[in-house]
Amino acid sequence: MKRKQTTAALLAAALLFSGCANEIGSGGKTSADSSSQNSSSLADSSSSKAEVTGGTSVSVTDSDTSDSAETTADTPKKTDKQGISPPDDGGKLNVLLSTDSSINADQIKEKYEALGGEVKYSYCSTGVLFNMISAAQLADNPVDIASFDNGLMYPYGISENMIEPMDMALNLNSERWKPYMDNARLFALNGWHYVLPINVRAAYGLYYYADTVRSATGIDPEELVRNNAWTNNTLDEMLKTWHDGGRPYGLAGWYGQPMMIATGKTLVGFDENTSGFYNNCFDWDILNVATELYALKANEHVSYCPYGDPVKALDNGAMFYSGTMFEGDTAEERDQLRCVPMPTFDGAQHYYQAYVDGLVLVKGIKNTDSARCWLECLSECDNSFSGKYSETYALPDSKAVYSYGMGISPKASTDASLSGGFPMAIVPFIYSAPYDSGEWDSVCAYFANPLTGELTVINNKIRKIYGD
Numbered sequence: 001m002k003r004k005q006t007t008a009a010l011l012a013a014a015l016l017f018s019g020c021a022n023e024i025g026s027g028g029k030t031s032a033d034s035s036s037q038n039s040s041s042l043a044d045s046s047s048s049k050a051e052v053t054g055g056t057s058v059s060v061t062d063s064d065t066s067d068s069a070e071t072t073a074d075t076p077k078k079t080d081k082q083g084i085s086p087p088d089d090g091g092k093l094n095v096l097l098s099t100d101s102s103i104n105a106d107q108i109k110e111k112y113e114a115l116g117g118e119v120k121y122s123y124c125s126t127g128v129l130f131n132m133i134s135a136a137q138l139a140d141n142p143v144d145i146a147s148f149d150n151g152l153m154y155p156y157g158i159s160e161n162m163i164e165p166m167d168m169a170l171n172l173n174s175e176r177w178k179p180y181m182d183n184a185r186l187f188a189l190n191g192w193h194y195v196l197p198i199n200v201r202a203a204y205g206l207y208y209y210a211d212t213v214r215s216a217t218g219i220d221p222e223e224l225v226r227n228n229a230w231t232n233n234t235l236d237e238m239l240k241t242w243h244d245g246g247r248p249y250g251l252a253g254w255y256g257q258p259m260m261i262a263t264g265k266t267l268v269g270f271d272e273n274t275s276g277f278y279n280n281c282f283d284w285d286i287l288n289v290a291t292e293l294y295a296l297k298a299n300e301h302v303s304y305c306p307y308g309d310p311v312k313a314l315d316n317g318a319m320f321y322s323g324t325m326f327e328g329d330t331a332e333e334r335d336q337l338r339c340v341p342m343p344t345f346d347g348a349q350h351y352y353q354a355y356v357d358g359l360v361l362v363k364g365i366k367n368t369d370s371a372r373c374w375l376e377c378l379s380e381c382d383n384s385f386s387g388k389y390s391e392t393y394a395l396p397d398s399k400a401v402y403s404y405g406m407g408i409s410p411k412a413s414t415d416a417s418l419s420g421g422f423p424m425a426i427v428p429f430i431y432s433a434p435y436d437s438g439e440w441d442s443v444c445a446y447f448a449n450p451l452t453g454e455l456t457v458i459n460n461k462i463r464k465i466y467g468d
Contacts, residue, residue, distance in 0.1 A: 293434035354400035
């Protein structure tokens with residue numbers, strides 16, 4: 001009770017100090033709570049505030065938000081189309097793709113060029129997409145269509161006039177785009193859709209060696225997941241058993257953020273009706289996970305080991321390694337290597353941090369009908385993604401949560417050099433707090449004002465764009 005009183009007092013103080021209570025919003029909504037809201041954002045967004053789901057249901061939230069909107073996120077399947085009209089504006093396009101993109105670029109190009117179009121592809125890693133688009137514009141070789149970077153492109157890219165709505169090129173009300181629209185609504189403001197999600201999948205997984213874990217604990221996490229019994233308490237007990245057996249630590253990797261998002265909440269939320277993007281770090285579910293992580297750290301059951309490879313982490317003594325699905329796909333083969341979702345408090349609700357393989361229109365694109373034609377060609381190609389662990393989160397009620405917090409601003413989201421002296425940008429720093437010293441209450445209280453300030457800036461910029 002004392003912790004709740006302390007946190008409530010800190011929250012009240014932070015709100016009074018910031019003077020932006022209406023910008024922080026009413027945190028704590030789950031994807032189910034917000035699923036009925038899909039008509040307006042800041043002033044009329046058709047996107048919900050939850051995160052995307054990777055293959056089943058979708059919830060919209062911020063990388064650390066608690067808004068969510070449930071939708072179906074199955075990979076779009078081929079449907080009967082009315083045919084594709086040739087481009088009527090010259091047909092030339094520059095397309096910048098992430099090296100991680102799953103779209104079938106060659107097949108799309110073949111279809112597009114058969115219709116009289118001309119497309120030039122360039123590639124780069126996801127982490128530099130934003131900068132590459134800016135560099136191409138300065139070099140007078142602007143990009144027309146680009147992969148979505150799961151970061152600054154949304155919503156920061158809108159506030160900086162970097163991307164345009166997909167609606168400028170596509171009639172998203174047509175039957176062709178119906179399979180994509182549930183996820184597209186996750187990136188909608190005032191009825192405009194800024195990202196066309198092609199695939200949505202889990203960003204992180206929890207890796208382990210099945211035989212090693214069973215012999216040490218008598219538990220098979222995969223079986224628990226199937227029976228809706230994979231809970232935080234079970235994980236904690238397994239880590240204690242592992243540590244009591246004389247092993248150095250049980251959980252390694254980047255686990256704080258995906259464990260918090262497994263609650264269906266994120267640090268930055270989105271309220272389409274009033275507040276826009278808001279600070280959600282005082283949410284009780286996020287607090288409970290932070291409390292758990294601090295306890296695990298105090299008992300030496302966890303360790304942040306940035307191996308970047310589940311096999312290396314597990315071979316070096318970890319029972320579980322929390323890493324990206326890309327890390328699992330590229331890891332050395334091991335017969336017993338398994339991957340499960342993060343646990344949840346009740347074991348029944350399944351939320352996960354979403355990775356969106358999508359596309360955006362770059363501001364200033366001239367050949368919008370060419371973009372329409374190229375994208376329609378894409379819709380008739382097989383762009384499905386299949387990784388080693390792509391079925392890990394394919395549970396009947398799985399809901400993905402999208403992390404808006406990674407796209408707010410350089411100071412809030414990504415760039416340590418612009419973070420005003422913080423060890424890293426605000427949102428990643430808060431997520432990393434349980435790895436380090438300090439208490440969650442004090443961390444949230446300290447960063448409440450600067451984070452709310454960044455959110456106020458981007459909300460105001462977006463409102464100005466729409467004249468609200």
